[in-house]
Amino acid sequence: MSDRGSYRKPFRHRFGPKKFKQPAPTMEDKIKSFVIRNSRNGFFTKVNTLSFKFEITKDEAWSLAGGLLADNVLECTHDERGDAKLCEAGKLDEVQQKEYSRMGAKKNQNPKSKKLEINSSKNHTNHEAMQVG
Secondary structure, X not given: OOOOOOOOOOXXXXXXXXXXXXXXXXXXXXXXXXXXXXXXXXXXXXXXXXXHHOOOOHHHHHHHHHHHHHOOOEEEEEOOOOOXXXXXXXXXXXXXXXXXXXXXXXXXXXXXOHHHHHHHHHXXXXXXXXXXX
């Protein structure tokens, strides 16, 4: 028999030294990572989206977005309605290109608009009525 016997380490030493937790990310860090993740996936993030996504007021969302814009972490553009859209700094052109290609693909996938179908069906019924009558 060995001199050690059935020695067992105390529970706290079994899994190595205690690791300290990272501090919780701030709201600014959460927003920054969210916008950067969206822009890397090819999407803009509207400032108005931040208020309900992170449950903060619109003023707070604008304040945090303004701080990130001032630090040159994010870039901003505006859509047709004037809403501010955010993306990662240096990725504005890339994200816009992806957005335009998605919009073009969406238009190509949709069949003729309902307005055109209604007009053509009216013309078709009038034409049939003229032939019958």
